[in-house]
Every structure is written in C-alpha cells, then in structure tokens.
Amino acid sequence: MEDRTFAFIKTDKKLLKLFFNEINVIKGLGNYVEIHTTRHKKYIYYKSLKDLIESLPQEFMRVHNSYIVNLNNIESFEDNQLISGDLKVTVAKSYRDCLTNTLNKMML
Template identity: 75%
Template sequence: MGNKTFAFIKTDKKLIKLFFDDIMVIKGLGNYVEIYTRDQKRYIYYKTLKDLIESLPDEFMRIHNSYIVNLTNIESFENNQIICKDLKITVAKSYRECFTNTLHTMML
C-alpha cells in the first residue's frame, strides 16, 4: 500500500476522491458506511466498517461498533466522548483501553 494519502469511493454512481486527512468520522450503517468530512460533506459508501478499517491508514481507529474516527481530526476527548467539530461520539467500553493507550502515545 505505501503511504497513500487518498482513496476513491464509489457513491451516487460516480467515483469520488477522498483525502484521508479530510475524513473526520466514519459511521457504520450495516452494510453501508457514512463518511463525514471536514468540509461538512457526507458520503454513503457500500462497505462494512470491518472491511474498511483494514484498508485505512494507522491514524484511523475504531472506537465503537458503529464508529471509526480519524485521530488527526479529533479536537478533544472528555468524559469518554470524542469531539470532532459538531460531532460527539462516545467511546465504547470495549474500545476504551486501546483508544486511551493510543492517545497516551501521542501526548507531549
């Protein structure tokens, strides 16, 4: 794979180029995901979170059965909630330890 900075997704019958840096949150909806970007766009993509996490760069982390977040775009973490712009997402118990350990490795 190397250091890919973007990928293409198929949505609304067209291929759209998405830069990983622009992705804030990916929400799972069964066989679909909803991708939220920094410029407030949302894309529906036919893929499961489980399949997606395997092809995403390291800064993406699963924090909930229904959510993957881009650690680059997290603004804050408090009371087990991640804030990304106007999105608040609770970190699920099963993912909490892994998530907090990862954050600790990124602290100054």
C-alpha cells in the same frame, strides 16, 4: 501504494477522490458507511465498517461498534465522548483503553 494519502469511493454513481486527512468520522450503517468530512459533507459508501477498517491507514481507529475516527482530527476527549468536527462520538468501554493508550502516546 502503501503511502497513499487518498482513496476513491463510489458514491452517487461516480468515483470520488477522498483524502484521508479530510475524514473526521466514519459511521457504520449495516453494509454501508457514512463518511463525515472536515468540509461538513457526508458520503454514503457501500462497504461494511469491518472491511473498511482493514484498508484505512493507521491514524484511523475503531472506537465503537458503529464508529471509526481519524485520530488526527479529534478535537477533544472527555469521559467516554470524543469530539471530531461537528460530531460527538461515544467511545465504547471495550475500545476506551486502547484509545486512551494511543492518545497518551501523542501527548507532549
């Protein structure tokens, strides 16, 4: 199961198959998370951001106490703002260096 490309989440009393490459941003809401997808849908899932980041593939990175982003779906990054899909996410100072180093490795 190491190379899996999807996971199931329980939302609205049903199990939903969610492909990792379709996730743009995950926003923390206390013990819940709000998952924003490339299809402009939002899903609420009962899990903390801290627990969720440990079970996500390596293309996901925490960039703020309240946000995890899919590095593959970042459209732009300038100053302390990144754009992923229709969302602007503020990158916290404590995460900026790590994000910048990772993005530099992905440059041509």
